[in-house]
Amino acid sequence: MTPRIPATIITGFLGAGKTTLVRHLLQNAGGRRIAVIVNEFGSLGIDGGVLAGCGIEGCDEDQIVELSNGCLCCTVADEFLPAMEALLDRPNPPEHIVIETSGLALPKPLLKAFTWPAIRSRVTVDGVIALVDGPAVAAGRFADDPEEVARLMAEDPAYDHDNPLAEVFEDQLGSADLVLLNKTDLLAESDIAGLAAGIAAQLPRAVKVLPSRESRIDPAILLGLGAAAEDDLASRPSHHDGLDDHEHDDWESFVVPLPAQSAPEPLIARLQQTAAVHDVLRMKGFVAVEGKPLRLLVQGVGSRFRHEYDRAWAPGETAGGIVVIGRKGLDQAAITQAIQG
Numbered sequence: 001m002t003p004r005i006p007a008t009i010i011t012g013f014l015g016a017g018k019t020t021l022v023r024h025l026l027q028n029a030g031g032r033r034i035a036v037i038v039n040e041f042g043s044l045g046i047d048g049g050v051l052a053g054c055g056i057e058g059c060d061e062d063q064i065v066e067l068s069n070g071c072l073c074c075t076v077a078d079e080f081l082p083a084m085e086a087l088l089d090r091p092n093p094p095e096h097i098v099i100e101t102s103g104l105a106l107p108k109p110l111l112k113a114f115t116w117p118a119i120r121s122r123v124t125v126d127g128v129i130a131l132v133d134g135p136a137v138a139a140g141r142f143a144d145d146p147e148e149v150a151r152l153m154a155e156d157p158a159y160d161h162d163n164p165l166a167e168v169f170e171d172q173l174g175s176a177d178l179v180l181l182n183k184t185d186l187l188a189e190s191d192i193a194g195l196a197a198g199i200a201a202q203l204p205r206a207v208k209v210l211p212s213r214e215s216r217i218d219p220a221i222l223l224g225l226g227a228a229a230e231d232d233l234a235s236r237p238s239h240h241d242g243l244d245d246h247e248h249d250d251w252e253s254f255v256v257p258l259p260a261q262s263a264p265e266p267l268i269a270r271l272q273q274t275a276a277v278h279d280v281l282r283m284k285g286f287v288a289v290e291g292k293p294l295r296l297l298v299q300g301v302g303s304r305f306r307h308e309y310d311r312a313w314a315p316g317e318t319a320g321g322i323v324v325i326g327r328k329g330l331d332q333a334a335i336t337q338a339i340q341g
């Protein structure tokens with residue numbers, strides 16, 4: 001029997017550092033043929049664009065497969081399985097497959113896809129790695145807000161739902177074989193061990209929580225976990241166990257188109273201000289800057305922003321824009337106006 005190809009699933013909330021981890025893995029593949037399947041919430045294909053434009057030696061664009069529909073967990077049959085089969089049927093199939101899920105995806109439906117006979121006979125889930133945004137956890141972003149719960153219960157006595165951020169976060173952690181507590185540069189040194197222990201205590205199984213910065217952990221630790229997660233679904237609890245389906249009604253995303261900017265800084269200031277006022281969870285996009293041949297990659301998680309010139313615009317690829325992601329109910333018109341200035 002041909003050995004099964006190992007697949008690593010990378011999960012983690014919006015902006016935790018998943019794409020950064022995939023880049024790190026590709027950069028340090030040590031000659032191993034790694035294929036990446038990437039899926040994100042919100043159009044524009046930023047993550048695929050970041051990876052395909054990575055300029056990493058030995059990394060061809062055809063190693064990156066982008067699934068455009070925002071929710072891998074809902075499109076397993078239509079998109080994910082055909083993409084996997086196409087990868088496996090290549091004349092030179094990958095030695096390892098890395099799947100980056102969207103920050104709002106629940107990993108369990110994806111894990112279940114690996115029990116389907118057509119996939120199970122050829123691939124095994126080597127491990128599920130959950131990225132955690134350290135400062136967001138430290139700020140209590142994923143904890144239930146007792147006041148909010150009390151308010152919702154007053155409105156509807158039958159209310160028993162967690163905060164949707166907490167729910168997605170817990171589902172992602174519940175499936176993990178390894179957790180990276182990322183962005184330690186933004187944490188006080190003295191808080192790291194306590195936060196890691198707090199996360200470990202929340203997990204349904206004994207799973208290691210490793211602190212990381214820029215998702216930099218040796219691939220020898222990340223790949224080769226040998227978890228065979230598809231055989232072990234019962235020990236990976238989800239809020240949606242027993243439910244046939246789940247909704248993504250809690251979230252929304254839209255694109256704000258932007259013309260060429262005179263400089264990055266005023267735009268970043270407007271984005272920061274917008275994120276703070278409107279409680280936006282994630283913004284990312286590519287923008288043209290006058291007089292610059294390269295496109296500006298803009299990344300925002302909450303109100304923390306980074307920007308860099310990443311590569312030249314490809315022919316026909318001129319329109320800039322920012323994807324905005326948040327909880328349902330964003331004031332799209334006001335946000336668009338605030339960002340466009």
Ligand SMILES: Nc1nc2c(ncn2[C@@H]2O[C@H](COP(=O)(O)OP(=O)(O)OP(=O)(O)O)[C@@H](O)[C@H]2O)c(=O)[nH]1
Binds near residue numbers: 014
């Ligand atoms: N300060 C700091 N920033 C980080 C670290 N790791 C990643 N980032 C930044 O955080 C932002 C989000 O990182 P990504 O890797 O795109 O996160 P993601 O989980 O793929 O995001 P989504 O796909 O949108 O869910 C980027 O600006 C990264 O450069 C870190 O350890 N420290």
